[in-house]
Amino acid sequence: xxxxxxxxxxGALSLLATACxxxxxxxxxxxxxxxxxxxxxxxxxxxxDPAMGALSVTNTVLSLAYDTLTNVGPDxxxxxxxxxxxxxxxxxxxxxxxxxxxxSDGSKLTPADVAANIDHITDPAAKSPINGVLVxxxxxxxxxxxxxxxxxxxxxxxxxxxESTPIIFIVCGKGLKDRSALARGTSGSGPYTLTEAVPGDHxxxxxxxxxxxxxxxxxxxxxxxxxxxVLKVVPNEQTAANLLVSxxxxxxxxxxxxxxxxxxxxxxxxxxxSAGNGQFFxxxxxxxxxxxxxxxKALTQAINLTELAGIASGGTGRPxxxxxxxxxxxxxxxxxxxxxxxxxxxxxxxxxxxxxKAGADGVRAKDGRKLTLRLLYGTTRGAGxxxxxxxxxxxxxxxxxxxxxxxxxxxxxxxxLATAQDWDVAWLPIGVTLPTQLVAFLSGPAAxxxxxxxxxxxxxxxxxxxxxxxxxxxxGCKLWLEAESAxxxxxxxxxxVENTTLVASRNATFQMQAELFSxxxxxxxxxx
Numbered sequence: 001x002x003x004x005x006x007x008x009x010x011g012a013l014s015l016l017a018t019a020c021x022x023x024x025x026x027x028x029x030x031x032x033x034x035x036x037x038x039x040x041x042x043x044x045x046x047x048x049d050p051a052m053g054a055l056s057v058t059n060t061v062l063s064l065a066y067d068t069l070t071n072v073g074p075d076x077x078x079x080x081x082x083x084x085x086x087x088x089x090x091x092x093x094x095x096x097x098x099x100x101x102x103x104s105d106g107s108k109l110t111p112a113d114v115a116a117n118i119d120h121i122t123d124p125a126a127k128s129p130i131n132g133v134l135v136x137x138x139x140x141x142x143x144x145x146x147x148x149x150x151x152x153x154x155x156x157x158x159x160x161x162x163e164s165t166p167i168i169f170i171v172c173g174k175g176l177k178d179r180s181a182l183a184r185g186t187s188g189s190g191p192y193t194l195t196e197a198v199p200g201d202h203x204x205x206x207x208x209x210x211x212x213x214x215x216x217x218x219x220x221x222x223x224x225x226x227x228x229x230v231l232k233v234v235p236n237e238q239t240a241a242n243l244l245v246s247x248x249x250x251x252x253x254x255x256x257x258x259x260x261x262x263x264x265x266x267x268x269x270x271x272x273x274s275a276g277n278g279q280f281f282x283x284x285x286x287x288x289x290x291x292x293x294x295x296x297k298a299l300t301q302a303i304n305l306t307e308l309a310g311i312a313s314g315g316t317g318r319p320x321x322x323x324x325x326x327x328x329x330x331x332x333x334x335x336x337x338x339x340x341x342x343x344x345x346x347x348x349x350x351x352x353x354x355x356x357k358a359g360a361d362g363v364r365a366k367d368g369r370k371l372t373l374r375l376l377y378g379t380t381r382g383a384g385x386x387x388x389x390x391x392x393x394x395x396x397x398x399x400x401x402x403x404x405x406x407x408x409x410x411x412x413x414x415x416x417l418a419t420a421q422d423w424d425v426a427w428l429p430i431g432v433t434l435p436t437q438l439v440a441f442l443s444g445p446a447a448x449x450x451x452x453x454x455x456x457x458x459x460x461x462x463x464x465x466x467x468x469x470x471x472x473x474x475x476g477c478k479l480w481l482e483a484e485s486a487x488x489x490x491x492x493x494x495x496x497v498e499n500t501t502l503v504a505s506r507n508a509t510f511q512m513q514a515e516l517f518s519x520x521x522x523x524x525x526x527x528x
Contacts, residue, residue, distance in 0.1 A: 035524040037226035037508055040234040040243065040252035044200050049182040050169035051121050054129040056431065056515045059169075061231060063516035064205050065104070066169035066188035069095055069114065070162070071215045072513060076327025078162055079215060082109065082170060082189065090157035090472055093165075096149050101213050103173030104186065104193045111150035113172045115141035118152060120179070121168075133437050134167050136160075157470040159480075160434045163329050167433060167514070189213070191220050191519040192229055205229040214520040224523035226508075237382075241504075244268065250508035250524075253515075255501045256382045259316065262504045269505035273512070274326050276431030278312045278388070279495040281454045283424050285446070288455075289356075289371055290424060296491035297340050298350035299373075299425075302399040303392065304342045309497035312388035320495035323484055324435055325514060330477035334484035335495050347399055356400065364400035372402045376416055376423035379407040388496075389427055418447045426454070429499070433514055435480045439465050442487065454493070460486040 045058040050066055053059050069083045083095035101109040118141035121128045131137070138155040154161060171179075175187025186194040191214065192205035207227050212219040232249070234240040241258035243249040245265065254262055255275060262268050282290035282299070290296050309317055321333040340346075356364040356371050364371040373396060377389045386407065393403040406423065408416055417426055432438055443462050446455040461483050468479035487493055503512060511521035 034225070034227040036228040036230060037250050037510070037522050037524060038230045038232060038248070040240040040249050041203075041231050042237075042240075042253065043235060044233050045203070046199075047183045048186065048194070048197070049179055050171055050188075051117075051126060051128045051130065051179070053169065059167075060515050060517065061203060062169050062186075062188075063190070064192040064229060064231075064519050065186035065190040065194055066171070067101070067190050067213070068168055068170060069165040072166045072327065073215075074327075076329065078166065081166070081215065082114070082213070083165075086162065088162050088472065090470065091155075091161070092151055092153035093162050094149055094151040095165075096147075098213055099148065101189050102210070103189050104208065105173040107173045109170075109172050109189050111143035111145050111148060113176060114150045114170055115143040116176050117141075117168070117170050130168075132440060134164065136164055136436070157472070158436070159469050159471050159473060159476040160329060160436050161472075163434055163473065164436075200233055202233065203231045205231075211520075215518070218520035220520060222520070222523070224525065225520070226522050226524050229519075229522070244504055244506050247506060249506065251503070251505045251510055253501050253503050255316075255499070256314070256384075259314075259502045262502060267506065269509060271503040271505075272500050273503055274318075275499040275501035276325060276429050277320055277323060277495055278309075278317070278385070278427070278429055278497045278499055279320070279493055280392070280425055280427045281493045282491065283421075283426070283454050284457065284492070285421070285455045288424055289373070292354055293490060294350055294354040295356070298347045298354065299396060299399065299401070300491050300494050301340045301343050301347035301350065302395050303494075304395075305339065305494070305496055306342075308388055308391055311391050312384045313497045313499050314382075314384045317497035317499050320498050322481075323430055323432065323438060323495065325431055325433055329434060329473065330480045332477070332481045334481050335488060338485045338488040339494065340491070344399065351400060358400050362400060363402045370402055371400060372404070373424040374404050374406055374422060375425045375427070376406045376408065376413070377427040378413045378429075379409055385427060392425070392427075417453045418451070421447060421453075431515075435465075435484070436469060439469075442492070456487075456492050458487060458490050458492055460490075461492075 041057055043057045045061040048061060050062050053062055068081045070078045071081045073079045082097055082101055084098050085096045087094045097111055103109060118139055120126050121131050121135050122139055136154050136158050140153050142151045171187055172189055173187045175182050184197040191208055191211040193208060194203060195206045196204040207220050209220060237254050237256045238258050240252040241254055241262055244252050263270055282296045284291050320335050322335060351364060355366045358364050375389055375393060377385055389405055393405055396403050440451040441453065442456050444450050444452050447453045464479050464483035464486060468476040468483060507525050509523045509525060511518040
């Protein structure tokens, strides 16, 4: 299989893992007319061209202004969006578009507009980081404006060709002719239009009063729909929590120490949502100790994963059951029973058997080379990740490894993983919505030539995904689930915990899915 990818996409899939589903419901009184909804962004979204939307915080912003061909319902099923119906084949899907959709500049959305989006993303000259990951590799688009249809096709059968479309934002109108205007502006068919962008500070959107093609026929005419949405860049969670309590924010996502304070506070709407997995990868390059599967499994046996899960999540996580976020297209637990059990004595024996003998200083060595591990992690992922890294280091030192902690800010993490390659173990959160989005990172050409940053070579995984990707949707799920388990059985990566986050609200209600807003769900409520 051929894949495309980049360090930027690695950041999209793993550094800002996404929250999924649910609503932040305020306990306040009845709906309030119009008004301004203010939400805290954890980082600046950067360039706002949807074709360059690698970070989930960027896509949070884009979800206000852009629609997608389809949407995902609360039960995980695909429902209409810009397309009112579709016909799916193993290697193509033909969408019939709604006829009433207009872009923010007043122009009518056409099938040719949709096709132009796909053509731009897949054009190598565009260097889109979502090509081959969020948009299937080799996808082509053919528009029939007279029939009102657009057909998306792939060179070979692709299992989630329909399920890929809820995450592809469609640009229309003037933005198709001048994409440079999208860096700090919007040109979409969504419910809101960007009116002011102050990078590093705030982004202001104004409602489109003519919007009438949201999920289930949702419009912007409902009582309480805010006329203005302001997204404030608030990197510090404590600051965001304080602003929420004071009423200066209507919504924020909180994972750290302030979460408990907000959960216990009256007047705060609360929704607990999935926020991606916490796990660690072993670097399997030729010169790394974890190249040997016996070493990987022994190092995994040396860790009490249940304790580590509690530490990493601050006690707010759930047992990891897979790599894909809810609502998953393939249901099942791929983790339980597929990881070596905690057994320090067995870990020591396995390292002995692999030739790593303890020296006088307690550090193991083989052929004159010490068992050294450089542990890479993101420092801006919260105190839990720092504590998890320290826990891993202590356990592996006890097992006879010489461990060095290497904490870097998140914006440098993908560069360190894919380019510098100066690591042996990496703690790396993941948040993807389809198993196909991971394949380029778990197989294929190794970094820096490809996206396979950990230099994984798991023949069983590769065989399973090669077959699975040719089967439509649910037909391939058994294979996709087996493929994940094959990674864990080989200790290529070790899932530790499914993180959760608090989506908190005050004087408003709203819904999010995969860290994307459902803008027509925004409701301002009377202060209570």
